[in-house]
Amino acid sequence: NAGVTQTPKFQVLKTGQSMTLQCAQDMNHNSMYWYRQDPGMGLRLIYYSASEGTTDKGEVPNGYNVSRLNKREFSLRLESAAPSQTSVYFCASRRTSGQYEQYFGPGTRLTVT
């Protein structure tokens, strides 16, 4: 039981390049989330998917798109990377509606030059 996995662990992009961050969970969770964490800050929600087939914007969605490929996988795409998107990105999942905790992946450290 791997929990929440993310690939890649590290990535360096040039301004304007695109890439997709992958996230998968094997806990049969319905809800999945993408966050970014900047130095000295808490996490900010980019996008979330309450259930398979649905996605919604979070607090900081500009410059990102997401795809809930199936119940297990939730990807985050940067279409045209900007230096302001340099951050650590975390994926998380949660069982279902109700008062439950979130489970986090190990993160992807992205640098945009």
Next chain:
Amino acid sequence: SQQGEEDPQALSIQEGENATMNCSYKTSINNLQWYRQNSGRGLVHLILIRSNEREKHSGRLRVTLDTSKKSSSLLITASRAADTASYFCATDTYQGAQKLVFGQGTRLTINP
């Protein structure tokens, strides 16, 4: 917007001492959660306290919640070097979907 404001931003204590971190928030919540983040790692859930609860314990952790003051505290008793990490509070304001709003965190250092 960061709903949770944590205090202090950094805390350094000796091993064996107790560590207390505080979190204040602005809007009504369904529950408040505390997470730990070791350097360079993802967040790990520690404890969840519902809005109708006032205190909760889990091992060496004690969490209190005062909804009238919109504040919570996390107490770690008998600290260990392994407790060195950043601690975040997150408020859950469920409205159709659960979305957590995180504070900026408290960086805790336990000195041996």
